[in-house]
Amino acid sequence: xxxxxxxxxxxxxxxxxxxxxxxxFFASSFWVVSIGIKTLWLGIAALSLIFLAGTVGMxxxxxxxxxxxxxxxxxxxxxxxxxxxxLAVPVALAVAVTLAIFVALISARSSxxxxxxxxxxxxxxxxxxxxxxxxxxxxxxxINGVHAPDLFGLSLRDPTTFWFLALAxxxxxxxxxxxxxxxxxxxxxxxxRDSAPRMAAxxxxxxxxxxxxxxxxGLVAACGGVLAVxxxxxIAPGSIDLTRTIDVxxxxxxxxxxxxxxxxxxxxAVTLLTNFANDYTARFNTVIGLIFIGILLLSPGGIAxxxxxxxxxxxxGRSGRPQPPVIEGAGR
Amino acid sequence: xxxxxxxxARRRLWRPQSATExxxxxxxxxxxxxxxxxxxxxxxxxxxxxVTIALNGLTLGALYFLVASGFTLxxxxxxxxxxxxxxxxxxxxxxxxxxSDRTGNWYLGVLAGTVAIAALGIGVQQLLLxxxxxxxxxxxxITIGLAIVIADQCLAYWGGSxxxxxxxxxxxxxxxxxxxxxxxxxxxxFVLGLATALGVGLWVLLRHSxxxxxxxxxxxxxxxxxxxxVNVQIIFAVVFALGAALVGFSGVxxxxxxxxxxxxxxxxxxxxxxxxxxxxxxxxxxxxxGAALVGLVDQFAAVYVPTYSVLLTFGLMVLVLAVRPQGxxxxxx
Numbered sequence: 044x045x046x047x048x049x050x051x052x053x054x055x056x057x058x059x060x061x062x063x064x065x066x067x068f069f070a071s072s073f074w075v076v077s078i079g080i081k082t083l084w085l086g087i088a089a090l091s092l093i094f095l096a097g098t099v100g101m102x103x104x105x106x107x108x109x110x111x112x113x114x115x116x117x118x119x120x121x122x123x124x125x126x127x128x129x130l131a132v133p134v135a136l137a138v139a140v141t142l143a144i145f146v147a148l149i150s151a152r153s154s155x156x157x158x159x160x161x162x163x164x165x166x167x168x169x170x171x172x173x174x175x176x177x178x179x180x181x182x183x184x185x186i187n188g189v190h191a192p193d194l195f196g197l198s199l200r201d202p203t204t205f206w207f208l209a210l211a212x213x214x215x216x217x218x219x220x221x222x223x224x225x226x227x228x229x230x231x232x233x234x235x236r237d238s239a240p241r242m243a244a245x246x247x248x249x250x251x252x253x254x255x256x257x258x259x260x261g262l263v264a265a266c267g268g269v270l271a272v273x274x275x276x277x278i279a280p281g282s283i284d285l286t287r288t289i290d291v292x293x294x295x296x297x298x299x300x301x302x303x304x305x306x307x308x309x310x311x312a313v314t315l316l317t318n319f320a321n322d323y324t325a326r327f328n329t330v331i332g333l334i335f336i337g338i339l340l341l342s343p344g345g346i347a348x349x350x351x352x353x354x355x356x357x358x359x360g361r362s363g364r365p366q367p368p369v370i371e372g373a374g375r
Numbered sequence: 376x377x378x379x380x381x382x383x384a385r386r387r388l389w390r391p392q393s394a395t396e397x398x399x400x401x402x403x404x405x406x407x408x409x410x411x412x413x414x415x416x417x418x419x420x421x422x423x424x425x426v427t428i429a430l431n432g433l434t435l436g437a438l439y440f441l442v443a444s445g446f447t448l449x450x451x452x453x454x455x456x457x458x459x460x461x462x463x464x465x466x467x468x469x470x471x472x473x474x475s476d477r478t479g480n481w482y483l484g485v486l487a488g489t490v491a492i493a494a495l496g497i498g499v500q501q502l503l504l505x506x507x508x509x510x511x512x513x514x515x516x517i518t519i520g521l522a523i524v525i526a527d528q529c530l531a532y533w534g535g536s537x538x539x540x541x542x543x544x545x546x547x548x549x550x551x552x553x554x555x556x557x558x559x560x561x562x563x564x565f566v567l568g569l570a571t572a573l574g575v576g577l578w579v580l581l582r583h584s585x586x587x588x589x590x591x592x593x594x595x596x597x598x599x600x601x602x603x604x605v606n607v608q609i610i611f612a613v614v615f616a617l618g619a620a621l622v623g624f625s626g627v628x629x630x631x632x633x634x635x636x637x638x639x640x641x642x643x644x645x646x647x648x649x650x651x652x653x654x655x656x657x658x659x660x661x662x663x664x665g666a667a668l669v670g671l672v673d674q675f676a677a678v679y680v681p682t683y684s685v686l687l688t689f690g691l692m693v694l695v696l697a698v699r700p701q702g703x704x705x706x707x708x
Binding site: 102149152153155156157159160161163164167168170171172175176177178284285286289292293296325326327328329331332333335336339340 | 454456458503506507511512513515516517519520521522523524526527528531638641642644645648649652656681682683684685686688689692693696700
């Protein structure tokens with residue numbers, strides 16, 4: 044990469060960070076709460092999927108269920124057991140990661156389409172379990188009245204404070220995932236994605252790598268889940284049903300399944316659509332579904348991919364990035 | 376392929392390869408023993424209740440088989456995971472409801488639901504999936520998008536309240552069985568018989584007809600069959616239509632005793648997945664065994680351990696996967 048391009052990237056990054064910090068001070072509370080914060084935590088959930096799909100080649104539909112489990116633990120411990128909010132967080136993360144490991148142990152031996160089916164089965168199961176197991180989840184109505192605890196004496200009910208917390212978590216998650224991908228472990232994961240038999244022949248334990256990657260993604264998703272339950276103030280089976288599961292997938296696909304930043308691009312697109320498409324049509328899901336199909340048919344790189352293709356063509360160079368390997372080759 | 380000598384070790388009944396295998400076989404044996412003593416105990420204490428629950432499980436399994444057989448048929452030949460399968464079920468049921476409601480004829484409703492979904496299946500296969508052939512993950516994702524759209528359109532047109540089809544008089548009411556003085560709804564027995572007949576029909580079709588032989592050859596080696604001069608595209612379209620027709624039909628059949636409502640699509644997609652994962656993907660016989668198992672576990676658990684019934688079905692899947700990752704009758708990938 045040339046220095047000029049590097050400089051331009053740094054400049055863009057500075058502008059973006061400045062914008063994100065200034066955002067809650069000039070935007071109305073609708074934009075901060077309904078668009079901004081929601082985009083941040085949805086993006087974290089989608090980030091965990093993009094990491095799995097892009098780096099390890101595991102397209103998981105269980106991410107919603109895992110982040111929902113973290114949300115449920117927080118809600119159960121704080122509302123039904125009266126725990127301190129901050130004490131509940133590590134427990135919630137631990138439970139979610141344990142669940143992720145369990146799911147991975149069941150499904151990590153399979154790949155591609157089989158993995159997709161197994162994780163979908165897990166996701167729908169957890170939904171029915173949340174519906175059925177009333178002593179813990181309070182059944183259909185869910186657990187209401189979850190309040191975010193105070194942070195250094197500041198109330199998280201204040202949109203600005205919550206915005207910065209969500210921003211910090213999102214940034215931390217992003218950097219952590221980038222760090223993992225850049226590490227030798229991340230390189231091994233890419234090897235597993237491209238050719239599991241070859242990695243196995245080289246002496247790597249493929250299943251163990253998949254399980255660890257899945258557990259890490261579970262931790263990322265769980266962070267999003269804790270933010271989500273504080274944001275919504277409640278959690279119910281409806282928060283982890285098939286529609287929500289697919290939402291996260293839609294976000295990841297719209298954002299482009301192979302770029303980490305795409306998580307928030309997709310989340311922003313979906314959040315904007317949810318808020319504004321309602322003004323024009325009640326059939327919001329149909330719109331989302333059609334966009335989803337369209338992107339899959341036309342540009343596997345998502346919105347970011349479309350932009351890059353266009354930019355690449357204008358610059359006259361090669362047209363954008365190579366196609367993502369995730370959707371093309373997996374499962375064969 | 377040249378005949379190969381079977382290694383001597385293969386002839387032995389069971390040669391454990393690892394500690395995991397020993398543990399899982401013991402787990403299965405324990406599960407079987409538990410089930411047997413459970414059955415014996417319940418049969419002696421309350422036979423009527425036991426037989427009723429068993430029938431509930433079998434008739435539910437019959438419906439699951441109808442739904443899942445289409446799913447496994449399509450998957451087996453084309454490696455297309457039709458995630459819109461549940462949505463197809465719901466739409467087929469609604470169309471059947473609409474037609475039988477307007478004409479007053481249940482059989483017309485069945486016909487309409489079946490034909491409409493078969494046509495939809497061909498349309499989807501030709502317009503959306505054909506151009507992505509071989510990219511199975513992308514195909515699965517597209518059918519997920521399709522499922523969202525169909526479910527949303529159903530909600531727009533038929534609303535959120537449950538709909539039921541009215542069964543013709545010959546099939547409604549209840550029958551007294553000769554076993555343990557059980558009185559059981561006629562319609563459910565009818566579904567059980569129908570699923571059995573369709574299962575046998577499907578088996579005969581796949582085993583003995585020319586089409587079936589071509590389909591099975593296609594399952595084994597798609598490219599070879601194409602190279603032999605068979606027009607695989609036509610076979611694909613036929614199989615997709617057949618699979619879709621089966622699920623459209625089960626939508627109407629199922630909607631006649633279990634209500635049609637938004638959200639049911641997810642339920643039937645889930646059970647199709649479980650049934651084919653348990654039974655082995657691509658195997659119709661496996662789907663039958665898987666469906667019966669899942670139906671029975673579901674119903675017995677719902678009565679005896681209601682809070683954990685979902686976990687038990689899940690446990691069944693995990694158990695099968697632990698012992699045979701490819702499913703009961705599936706072949707190793």
